[in-house]
Amino acid sequence: MRKTVSAAIPFVVVTLLVEGLVRAGWIQAFLVPPPSAVFQTILRDWPELSEAFAKTSAGAILGFLLSSLAGVAIAVFLSSSRRVQDAFYPYAVFFQTVPIIAIAPLLVIWFGYGLRTVVASAFIASIFPVIANTLDGILSTDPALRDLFRLYRASPAATLWKLRFPAALPQILTGLRIAGGLAVIGAIVGEFLGGQGLGSVIDIARTQQRTDKVFAAVLLASVLGLALFGLINIVSRLVLRSWHVSEQS
Amino acid sequence: MNLDRRSFLKTIPAAGLLAGCGKASKIRLALNWKPDPEFGGFYAADFSKHGLDVEILPGGAGTPTVQMIGAGSAEFGIVAADDALVARAQKNDIVALFAVFQTNPMGIMAHASRKLKSIEDVLKGGTLAMQSGLPYARILRKKFAFDRVKVVPSTGGDLTSFLKDENFAQQCFVMDEPLHAKRQGVEVTVFPVSDMGYNPYTTMLAVNGETLRKNPDLAKNMVDAVREGWRTYLDNPASANARMHALNPTVELESFAESAVAQRSLIEANPLGKMTRERWETLAAQLKELGDIPQVPPVEQAFRDL
């Protein structure tokens, strides 16, 4: 409980500060809406915003789950040999650098308008940190531990699943933490293309110069990102609780 | 000079201009899209002849020219009349000086093979890509039933989906996308938005109200230069097209030439760029009915005939 209060204090302070500055005219309201207007909009347009929130959540969470599973699988594949890494890792970097807007028409053609494009966009945006962190974790296993496994003639598969993968878990979870937020951003960009959810709310409100609604949607998107982050932290605590230094108090 | 806090931030750009009053000081003109024939007259204008040192800032998808003018990151900008009225209702004091398009160039285009006769026909089936937040789109929704057409977000000028799917219709600028489609082998029917009674001035040169009050000569010189530039461009678009093409090479030069011809009838007026109170009042009434502005404002404050 105390952690939540500590985290909330900066938010409250900044909100009050911005409210004051806008009301006094120091910040123009057409650039930054007063927080009171944003909250009013959230309350007034709640049915529309909550439905949009649900849609974006679905897209982001599905995209994130897919990128987590695929990312770990790809990293395991890449870890199998130096040659495999050299051959395929550069293509993984493609996922990180491609601007989704650039491939937008293609995404829409392949996945249509709606949830599938949103999930695809969230997937593309969030998969690389999972691959990079998982691979790094698997490849960074303590050489002495690897010697131990070699001594008992453990097969490469046994070494992977009984040693390298569990040893990589802290790193994998770090990658997931990063990917969660990126999945939310990716989902929203996908919604600019696919036409639903918070992304659509932002896109339409922007053309109407409804900055209050834009900020309201952005705020809700942040809540989604926070929720995902919190979820991963819970998983991390459960998995690492007994043995990793990061979860010992 | 009025230095209460309210206008403090707005005086900063104006003060900068005052410092350069009389000499050619750097003026920024922010476009709301990439350089193409809809801005031809601006690139054809001879600003230095009118004592102005103008830097044209190309824009793109979502460039917030309305906010840029309000915040002072550009002295002049290109805005549409409906955006201007909504901005003014939010206490963003921007003033329109010159309207390039006398007729709104926006439209809906569909494959000619569908043999559609009106916008209403377009809404009877298939897919329609448009910016649902724009006033014209919401007017359409009020007027017609949308239960049989699938509305998707605007493609931002991209024609990939349109070319692939015969039942895909999309928002366009009448002198732009239809010509591209034709060049790719697809004949289109275009339904101008102005035909359905929604006809705001478009591609207007706008300025910050404070700047205008402090420096009316600057604004007048700017309008003169722009008016001349548009006359030049309408009569002879080639050199301005070449200049714009260098900045926006993804579109072919011949497209520019075709668009320049196609848009002429939407622009010609005497004098070029003129605006009337009537049209502004009509627009204000339409926006009030949509709920985009709380009440009809005194429209003479929204534009100036210089």
Added chain:
Amino acid sequence: MTEASIAADRSVALRLSGIRRAFTDLVVIDDLTLDVAAGEFLAILGPSGCGKSTLLRVIAGLISIDSGTLDAEPSGAKLQTAFVFQDANLLPWLTVLENAALPLELTGVGGAERLAIASRVLAEVGLSDAESRYPAQLSGGMRMRVSLARALVTEPRLLLLDEPFAALDEITRFRLEVRLRDLWIERGMTVIFVTHSITEAAFLANRAVVLTRRGCHIRLDRRLALPQVRDNQVRLSAPFADEMKLLLGAMEEED
């Protein structure tokens, strides 16, 4: 009972002939020939960086040799070998019991059976109460005991230890040295123990080899004249001091 009268099996457990190993241009092991008798407790002494850890890893089969031969008894087949590292090297996500059972898991022994074996061996090193704890909750000494237990679960015929007690405090070290020697006597395995501590070598081994600073050449190869059964009192005896003097002399010699 003294060394001389032990009915030790004089057959050779390990024969190294002309072993050579170089890393780029540094020759770490230069033409080493050494026989290790079955059931022997051999201490390999040398200054830091002389290659003794490399030698141990060569014996374990973790590092390959450039030339020479390595023969284990029975001839041809590899001896059942276990290794205790300098760092306890436990898997942090497994309990003490699971860690100890790991070699059995890797060699295909079933779940209940391997845990039972591990439990018995953990009792031998005095860790029965800690079976369900995780390595993060153990002291350095306890972690090393788990490592030791882990090495013993496969009933190895050859036990290799690479300075295992170097990071521990003195009293813990003394305790573990006593325990290790007892385990050696109980199980009758061949032990090769690498260390830079003369006291440790003298206390633990019945044969000590001192290596040169470079190239792993043997400077001294000595059967220690000390009793078979040793407790900490031995450290204060005259024969112990004599052996220490000899070993110290060999260690201090210039190349």
